[in-house]
Amino acid sequence: MKIKLILVMSTLLTIFSAAAQTSKIADQWRTLDSERTVLLTLPHGKVVIELAPQFSPKHVEQFIKLTKAGHYDGNKFYRVIDGFVAQGGPEDGSRQDKLVPTLTMEGDFTTDENWQFTKIQEDDLFAEQTGFKDGFSLAHNPSEKKAWLTHCPGVIAMARSNDADSASSHFYIVNGQATRYLDRIMTIFGRVVYGMNHVQAITRTSVIEGDTPVAEKNYTSMTSMKMMSDVPKEQQILLAVKNTEHPAFSEMIEKRKRRENAFFYKKPPPVLDICQTPVKSRIVN
Amino acid sequence: MKIKLILVMSTLLTIFSAAAQTSKIADQWRTLDSERTVLLTLPHGKVVIELAPQFSPKHVEQFIKLTKAGHYDGNKFYRVIDGFVAQGGPEDGSRQDKLVPTLTMEGDFTTDENWQFTKIQEDDLFAEQTGFKDGFSLAHNPSEKKAWLTHCPGVIAMARSNDADSASSHFYIVNGQATRYLDRIMTIFGRVVYGMNHVQAITRTSVIEGDTPVAEKNYTSMTSMKMMSDVPKEQQILLAVKNTEHPAFSEMIEKRKRRENAFFYKKPPPVLDICQTPVKSRIVN
Numbered sequence: 001m002k003i004k005l006i007l008v009m010s011t012l013l014t015i016f017s018a019a020a021q022t023s024k025i026a027d028q029w030r031t032l033d034s035e036r037t038v039l040l041t042l043p044h045g046k047v048v049i050e051l052a053p054q055f056s057p058k059h060v061e062q063f064i065k066l067t068k069a070g071h072y073d074g075n076k077f078y079r080v081i082d083g084f085v086a087q088g089g090p091e092d093g094s095r096q097d098k099l100v101p102t103l104t105m106e107g108d109f110t111t112d113e114n115w116q117f118t119k120i121q122e123d124d125l126f127a128e129q130t131g132f133k134d135g136f137s138l139a140h141n142p143s144e145k146k147a148w149l150t151h152c153p154g155v156i157a158m159a160r161s162n163d164a165d166s167a168s169s170h171f172y173i174v175n176g177q178a179t180r181y182l183d184r185i186m187t188i189f190g191r192v193v194y195g196m197n198h199v200q201a202i203t204r205t206s207v208i209e210g211d212t213p214v215a216e217k218n219y220t221s222m223t224s225m226k227m228m229s230d231v232p233k234e235q236q237i238l239l240a241v242k243n244t245e246h247p248a249f250s251e252m253i254e255k256r257k258r259r260e261n262a263f264f265y266k267k268p269p270p271v272l273d274i275c276q277t278p279v280k281s282r283i284v285n
Numbered sequence: 286m287k288i289k290l291i292l293v294m295s296t297l298l299t300i301f302s303a304a305a306q307t308s309k310i311a312d313q314w315r316t317l318d319s320e321r322t323v324l325l326t327l328p329h330g331k332v333v334i335e336l337a338p339q340f341s342p343k344h345v346e347q348f349i350k351l352t353k354a355g356h357y358d359g360n361k362f363y364r365v366i367d368g369f370v371a372q373g374g375p376e377d378g379s380r381q382d383k384l385v386p387t388l389t390m391e392g393d394f395t396t397d398e399n400w401q402f403t404k405i406q407e408d409d410l411f412a413e414q415t416g417f418k419d420g421f422s423l424a425h426n427p428s429e430k431k432a433w434l435t436h437c438p439g440v441i442a443m444a445r446s447n448d449a450d451s452a453s454s455h456f457y458i459v460n461g462q463a464t465r466y467l468d469r470i471m472t473i474f475g476r477v478v479y480g481m482n483h484v485q486a487i488t489r490t491s492v493i494e495g496d497t498p499v500a501e502k503n504y505t506s507m508t509s510m511k512m513m514s515d516v517p518k519e520q521q522i523l524l525a526v527k528n529t530e531h532p533a534f535s536e537m538i539e540k541r542k543r544r545e546n547a548f549f550y551k552k553p554p555p556v557l558d559i560c561q562t563p564v565k566s567r568i569v570n
Contacts, residue, residue, distance in 0.1 A: 197367065278369075
């Protein structure tokens with residue numbers, strides 16, 4: 001009897017300990033909500049995008065509505081420039097596209113003295129501070145009480161004409177060096193968390209200035225754009241991304257600034273570029 | 286007789302005028318020397334690299350020697366990390382690789398008060414000044430009298446172990462946001478001038494942290510690496526790139542800073558990121 005009890009207790013302890021261990025690891029990762037995650041299928045691979053309704057609610061709402069309606073299925077990436085963006089959407093002037101309402105710019109938002117993020121750098125080229133919140137990269141100007149999502153590689157934003165509030169459904173994904181000069185004047189509403197190599201492989205429509213333009217028939221098309229929650233379970237890609245609010249993330253940032261590895265025989269300046277600081281993801285299904 | 290003379294003169298004038306026009310345009314472009322240009326053939330596309338012997342003579346000399354010997358043909362990209370680099374070279378520990386001499390670091394060089402480049406920015410995050418010379422992006426610290434090639438997307442540099450002077454033949458190409466913290470401690474010796482989409486499509490060997498590693502059989506291999514001058518004429522890709530010493534290039538830079546296009550309904554800070562300033566190329570054959 002005594003032995004049995006000890007065995008039971010020992011088993012329970014093992015279970016508790018394993019659970020605690022799992023939870024401790026899990027805290028450093030945040031599992032993505034499949035209702036806020038998009039699966040973009042390209043002819044050459046799959047891309048997963050996390051949406052950012054907490055920063056750009058109206059744009060995300062409209063993008064989800066359009067995605068669920070199949071608005072993007074079969075659309076083409078018609079403006080793809082190396083080191084800039086891959087832009088796509090329904091054929092210009094199509095009847096379908098004219099029915100989509102335009103959106104009011106959500107390029108930045110107001111902060112107060114209680115607003116916080118995981119700061120990584122002061123005195124960035126384009127802002128007073130940069131850092132992360134909910135896995136997204138942001139810039140913050142405390143002097144103006146304004147913050148905004150930054151144009152790092154892999155962010156998805158709505159395209160527009162000259163009018164600030166003219167975006168509707170056409171979007172772009174930054175495919176090269178951060179286009180930070182577009183910060184605050186375009187609405188970013190998500191970021192690629194998986195399959196960036198497939199985004200970057202999208203055929204450039206203007207490969208070389210002065211060369212014959214790429215024929216439209218060679219443009220890369222979107223096989224489909226679906227909410228992850230609407231994809232059959234066996235085809236879903238479920239991801240967890242690093243929790244940028246966890247102390248372990250801040251520790252990683254500080255460590256990265258110090259560059260203590262012996263590889264750095266001469267240390268670089270102790271600064272971090274917000275767009276060169278990875279927020280890693282991993283498949284969980 | 287008089288009429289004939291006029292006709293001849295008129296023809297001559299037309300010829301002179303056309304020549305002047307061509308030369309004026311041509312000055313803005315610099316045709317690449319096929320003896321300093323490399324054709325990297327990947328299974329999914331062709332990539333052209335311009336070498337930089339004027340900045341990293343010893344590394345370029347060795348890279349050309351290795352390329353001509355077929356050292357890289359069939360090699361794999363065995364370390365490919367999203368937003369970082371695609372690194373490749375001969376199988377580690379191969380006999381062939383052990384015969385390659387190591388190189389002394391050519392990470393930066395000394396400047397004097399007469400040293401010039403086409404400056405684009407002061408107060409960069411990692412340097413006192415940034416700019417271009419011969420189509421390559423550089424940083425300059427006048428206070429130290431040092432300049433160096435910068436790690437922008439598409440630059441090719443030699444990999445090394447912890448020892449500064451341990452590089453030999455393994456190389457990497459920056460595939461995402463500029464890895465500027467590697468400036469001066471790695472030797473950049475060229476840059477991709479065509480086919481960056483194919484470089485960026487190289488299979489990531491570490492797609493997702495925590496996921497099963499990518500099987501070696503799925504690594505992208507280099508079908509061949511050849512000097513452009515050694516490629517049969519009909520397979521050559523001959524390029525011209527913008528002449529960064531031409532006044533038109535400086536004008537483009539100033540214009541880019543001002544962002545006068547109506548699209549910029551609110552102007553971004555008048556700064557330029559050296560790695561977000563394109564030096565365009567075009568096919569000339």
